[in-house]
Amino acid sequence: MKQKSQKPPKRNFIQEFKNSPPDVKKEKARKFFFGSKESDGFCKLFIIYALLICIGFIYIYPMLYMISSSFMTLDDLLDTSVQWIPSKLNLDNYINSARSMEFWSSFLKSVVIAGVPTIINVIVCSFVGYGFARFEFKGKYLCMGILIFSYILPSIITMMPTYVLYSNMKIVGHLTAFVLPSLLGQGLNCQLFILIFYQFFRQVPKVLIEAGQVDGAGYLKSYLRISLPSAAPAILTVFLFSIVWYWNESYLTQMYVTGAFRGTSIWTTLIIELKDFNTNYSSAQQSASTTGVSQNNNESIQMAATMLSILPMLIMYFVLQKQFVESIDNAGITGE
Amino acid sequence: MAEKEVVETKKQKKEKMKKIKPGRLAKREARMGYVFVLPWIIGALAFLIVPLCQSFYYSLNRVVLNPTGMKFVFRGFDNYAQISVQDPTFLTDLANYVVTTVISAPVIVVFALIIAMLLNGKIKCRGLFRLIYFLPVIVVSGPVMSMLTGQGATSISSVDASTIQRFLEGVLPTNIAETIANLFGNMTQTLWYSGVQILIFLSALQKINPSLYEAAKIDGGSSWECFWKITLPTIKPMILLNVVYSIVYMSNNGNNNIISSIQTAMFAGTTKGYGYASAMAWLYSVIETVIVAVFALILMTRKDIYQKQVKKAKKEAKKQAKVLKKVQRREMKHEAKIAKATKA
Numbered sequence: 001m002k003q004k005s006q007k008p009p010k011r012n013f014i015q016e017f018k019n020s021p022p023d024v025k026k027e028k029a030r031k032f033f034f035g036s037k038e039s040d041g042f043c044k045l046f047i048i049y050a051l052l053i054c055i056g057f058i059y060i061y062p063m064l065y066m067i068s069s070s071f072m073t074l075d076d077l078l079d080t081s082v083q084w085i086p087s088k089l090n091l092d093n094y095i096n097s098a099r100s101m102e103f104w105s106s107f108l109k110s111v112v113i114a115g116v117p118t119i120i121n122v123i124v125c126s127f128v129g130y131g132f133a134r135f136e137f138k139g140k141y142l143c144m145g146i147l148i149f150s151y152i153l154p155s156i157i158t159m160m161p162t163y164v165l166y167s168n169m170k171i172v173g174h175l176t177a178f179v180l181p182s183l184l185g186q187g188l189n190c191q192l193f194i195l196i197f198y199q200f201f202r203q204v205p206k207v208l209i210e211a212g213q214v215d216g217a218g219y220l221k222s223y224l225r226i227s228l229p230s231a232a233p234a235i236l237t238v239f240l241f242s243i244v245w246y247w248n249e250s251y252l253t254q255m256y257v258t259g260a261f262r263g264t265s266i267w268t269t270l271i272i273e274l275k276d277f278n279t280n281y282s283s284a285q286q287s288a289s290t291t292g293v294s295q296n297n298n299e300s301i302q303m304a305a306t307m308l309s310i311l312p313m314l315i316m317y318f319v320l321q322k323q324f325v326e327s328i329d330n331a332g333i334t335g336e
Numbered sequence: 337m338a339e340k341e342v343v344e345t346k347k348q349k350k351e352k353m354k355k356i357k358p359g360r361l362a363k364r365e366a367r368m369g370y371v372f373v374l375p376w377i378i379g380a381l382a383f384l385i386v387p388l389c390q391s392f393y394y395s396l397n398r399v400v401l402n403p404t405g406m407k408f409v410f411r412g413f414d415n416y417a418q419i420s421v422q423d424p425t426f427l428t429d430l431a432n433y434v435v436t437t438v439i440s441a442p443v444i445v446v447f448a449l450i451i452a453m454l455l456n457g458k459i460k461c462r463g464l465f466r467l468i469y470f471l472p473v474i475v476v477s478g479p480v481m482s483m484l485t486g487q488g489a490t491s492i493s494s495v496d497a498s499t500i501q502r503f504l505e506g507v508l509p510t511n512i513a514e515t516i517a518n519l520f521g522n523m524t525q526t527l528w529y530s531g532v533q534i535l536i537f538l539s540a541l542q543k544i545n546p547s548l549y550e551a552a553k554i555d556g557g558s559s560w561e562c563f564w565k566i567t568l569p570t571i572k573p574m575i576l577l578n579v580v581y582s583i584v585y586m587s588n589n590g591n592n593n594i595i596s597s598i599q600t601a602m603f604a605g606t607t608k609g610y611g612y613a614s615a616m617a618w619l620y621s622v623i624e625t626v627i628v629a630v631f632a633l634i635l636m637t638r639k640d641i642y643q644k645q646v647k648k649a650k651k652e653a654k655k656q657a658k659v660l661k662k663v664q665r666r667e668m669k670h671e672a673k674i675a676k677a678t679k680a
Binding site: 136250313 | 365369375387411472477479480528620
C-alpha cells in the first residue's frame with residue numbers, strides 16, 4: 001500500500017533531452033515544434049494564439065480607445081506625446097456629459113423602455129412558439145413562411161402606415177407604441193424569438209406532455225407546468241437578446257416612443273441622448289456659460305458620453321457573461 | 337402482372353388514406369393550435385400585411401396631410417420616377433448599399449467561420465476569447481458606431497486603406513475598389529458585426545460528432561480534407577443562416593443612411609411626404625429581399641446523391657407503370673375488336 005501511494009519520480013525532460021542520442025533529439029524537437037498525431041505542435045499553437053490575440057485586439061481597439069480618451073483632459077488631447085495613457089485620472093468629462101445627458105433620469109427611462117417590451121416579448125413569443133411547435137393545424141407552414149419573410153423584410157417598409165395608425169390611436173410618444181406590437185408578437189426581432197422558442201419546444205419530448213395529459217393536465221396547464229419550466233435556457237436567451245436590442249435601438253425608438261419628429265414626449269433613452277449629444281451639449285453649455293462652469297465640447301467628452309450610454313449594458317454583460325456567451329448554445333438554433 | 341397488383345393495392349391504400357377523417361382529438365388539437373398562435377396572427381395582420389398593402393397604396397399616391405385627415409391623390413408610379421429627380425444621392429446610396437452588402441456579408445461569414453475554427457481547437461482561455469468576440473453585440477448600435485467612426489476609432493491607423501485602394505483600382509472598376517478599400521478602412525466595423533455569427537458557428541462546430549473525424553483520420557484523410565468533406569457540409573445550413581442574419585442586420589441597423597434618408601423624406605413637407613417615402617421604402621425592401629433571395633438560392637442545401645437516385649428510380653417506376661397500363665388498354669381494345677369481329 002505504501003508503495004502505491006508514493007508518487008512516481010518526476011521526469012526531468014530537459015535532462016532526458018540532453019542525454020538522448022542525436023537522432024532521438026532531432027525527433028523530439030520535431031515533435032515539439034510540429035506536433036504529432038496526438039497533440040498539436042508548438043508552431044501551430046503559436047500561430048493560432050497569435051491570430052486570436054491579434055483579432056481580439058482589433059475587436060477591443062475601439063473600446064480601449066474610447067476608454068482612454070474619455071479620461072483625457074484638453075491638454076492631453078492636444079499633446080502628441082500622450083497617446084494612450086492620460087496624464088492624470090480626469091473625471092470631469094464624465095461629470096459634464098452626464099449632466100448634459102441627464103444620466104440618471106434617462107437611464108431609468110431606458111430601463112423601462114427596454115425592459116417592459118422585453119418581458120412581454122418573452123411571454124408572448126414563448127406562447128406563440130409553443131403553439132407552432134406543439135400543434136398541427138392547417139396553414140401552419142404558411143404562417144411560418146410569413147414569419148420568416150417578415151424577418152427578412154426591413155421594418156421601414158411598414159413604418160409609414162404604422163406611424164399613421166399610431167398617431168390615429170394617439171399613442172405616438174407613449175410607451176404603448178412599443179408595448180402594443182410586442183403584445184401581438186410583432187416587436188423588435190420577435191420573429192427570431194418565436195423561432196428560438198419553436199426550436200426549443202420541439203425538442204421537449206412529447207411523451208412528457210402525453211403523460212401530463214393522462215394525468216389530467218389541460219393544454220394551458222401542460223404549457224405552463226411542463227414545457228415552460230424546461231425552456232429556461234431559451235427564456236434567458238430571448239430575455240438577454242431582447243433587452244440588448246431594445247436598448248440599442250435608435251430609429252424605431254425615436255420614431256414611436258420619444259416622438260422626436262412631432263412634438264415632444266417625456267420618454268428618452270441614453271442612446272437617443274447620445275445621438276443628439278452634440279446639439280444638446282452645445283445648447284446646455286450656452287445656458288451654463290453664464291454661470292461659468294461649462295467646458296467646450298471635445299472628443300473626450302463625446303467619448304465619455306458614449307461610454308456612459310453603453311456602460312449599463314457592459315456591466316450587465318460582465319455580470320452575466322456566462323449566460324450571454326452560452327445563450328446561443330442553449331437556444332438550440334444549431335440543433336442537437 | 338405482379339406489378340399491376342402492386343399498383344392497384346397502392347391505389348386502394350391511397351383511397352383508404354383519404355377516407356380517414358381527422359379524429360376528435362386531432363381537431364381539438366388543431367383548434368388549440370390556432371388559439372396559441374392567435375396573438376401572432378392578429379399581429380401579423382395588423383402590423384404586417386395591412387400596413388404592407390397600405391404602404392404600397394401610399395407609394396402610388398401623393399399623400400397630403402390635412403388637419404382633418406389624409407388626402408390621397410393618385411399618381412401611378414410617379415413617386416418612383418421622382419426619386420431619381422428629387423434625391424439623386426438616394427440612388428447612389430442604394431447602389432453603394434448593394435455593393436457593400438454583397439461584398440461584406442460573405443466576408444463577415446467567412447471571417448466568423450475562421451475565428452470559430454480557431455476557437456474550436458484545444459485552446460486555453462477560450463472563455464476569455466469568446467467574451468471579447470461577443471462584446472460588440474452588446475455595444476454596437478447606430479449612434480455609438482457613428483460616434484466611434486467620427487473619432488476614427490474604428491480604423492486602425494497602421495492599416496493604410498489608400499494603398500490598398502490604389503492597388504485595387506488598377507485591377508477593378510473604381511466603385512468596387514473603393515468599397516473594398518472602405519472595408520479595410522473600417523475593419524473593426526466589419527468585424528464588430530460578426531459577434532453572433534461566431535457563436536453560432538462555434539456551437540455548430542462543437543456539435544459535430546468527433547468520431548467522424550477519427551474515422552476519417554483512420555482512413556488517411558488530412559485535416560484539409562476533413563474540413564471540406566466533414567465540417568463544411570455539416571455546418572452548411574448555419575452558413576445560410578448567418579448570411580441571412582448578416583444581411584438583415586446590416587440593412588436594418590440605425591447606422592444605415594438609407595433608412596435615415598427615408599425617415600427625413602417622410603417629414604419633409606409637401607414635396608415629398610408619406611407617399612414618396614413609401615416609394616423609397618418599397619424600392620429599398622425589394623432590393624434587400626432580392627439580395628437575400630440570391631444568397632439563399634446559392635447556399636440552399638442541395639439534395640444528396642442518394643436521394644436524387646431514389647427520386648429517379650421512383651420516376652422510372654411510374655413511367656413503366658404508365659406504359660404497362662397503355663399496353664394493357666390497347667390489348668383490351670384489341671381483344672374487344674377481335675371479339676366483335678368473331679361475333680360478326
